Amino acid sequence: MKSTSQHSLFSRNLIGLSLMIFTSQIWAQTAEEIVKKADDNMRGKTSQAELVIITSRATWSREMDVKTWMKGTDFAMLLIQSPARDKGTVFLKRGKEVWNWIPTIERSIKLPPSMMSQSWMGTDFTNDDLVKESSIVSDYHHSIIGDTIIRNKPCYMIEMIPKPETAxxxxxxxxxxxxxxxxxxxxxxxxxxxxVVNIMNAYDIQIMDGRLIPTRVEMIPMDKENQKTEIIYKTILFDRTIKDEFFTLNRMKYLN
Structure with a gap:
């Protein structure tokens, strides 16, 4: 009788352990799918956008008008249209390479990986945030750790840990x-x-070109008072054809 009870207990524990492993695998897969859906919502197969980027400090603020072209996760181009001193500055991403065209010196500069963590044009976004050298889908492990409410909307809480081989x-x-x-x-x-170094909020959810997206995103550094940067979408077009040949070093010079 004792042997039967022990066998039954062992069986239950084994089944419980199997269910835990199976459930964790499902949740891990689901977390990655959720992140991919969110990423695809804002990215599409391609996108072309006109943005206003407002950098606010305690005693001043600055606006930039920016135009962007993006294709999948491999290609991105950002053109600064104003203010006048930055007009014509371009950032290009091709695969894992990121380039910067500086019109005042008529030179293209390749940005090393170490610069991805630095401020993009004096804003609270990093170079990586804007140019998206890293991928939130393929460069991280994803886990759902709970649920919460953000601005009256039920949300997944997803923890993302970078994979060891990714920078x-x-x-x-x-x-x-x-x-x-x-x-x-x-x-x-x-x-x-x-x-926590920064927090990012997304607001003003609207339909643009047939997609429901946040049209205002703000980045707030935790260690600096009265400081933030906002990205406001003026227009965005999804899934229009953009050839790979558009994203070249030579094209950077002639976007004006």
Whole structure:
């Protein structure tokens, strides 16, 4: 009788362990799918956008008009149209390479990976945030760790840990994605010591070119008072044809 009870207990424990492993595998896969859906919502197969980027400080603020072209995860081009002193500056991503065209010196400069964590044009976004050298889908391990409410919307809480072989800016991301429309509404960015360095909020959800997206995104550094940067979408077009040949070093010089 004792042997039968022990066997039954062992069987239950084995089944419980198997279910835990199976469930964790499903959740891990689901987390990656959720992140991919959110990423695809804002990216599309291609996108062309006109943005206003407002950098705010305690005693001043600055606006930039920016035009962007993006194709999948391999190609991106950003053109600064104003202010006058930065007009014509271009950033290009091809695969894992990022280039910067500086019209005042008529030179193209290749940005090393170490510069991806630096401020993009004096804003609170990094070069990687804007040019997207790293991929939130393929460069991280994803886990659903709970649920919460962000601005009256039920959201998944997804922890993203960078894969060991990838060079990324952040040691961890906590991403909050709306369960209904798969919109990334809130994100926390962590440094190597486990501290939250930046938070990102997404607001003003509207339909643009047939897609429901946040049209205003703000990045706020935690260690600086009265400081933030906002990206406001004026227009965006999804899934229009853009040839790979558009994203070249030579094209950077003639976008004006």
């Amino acid at each position: 990324v800016v952040w040691s961890k991301l906590m991403v909050f994605i709306d369960k209904q429309d798969f919109l990334e509404l809130y994100t926390e960015f962590f440094d190597e010591d486990g501290n």
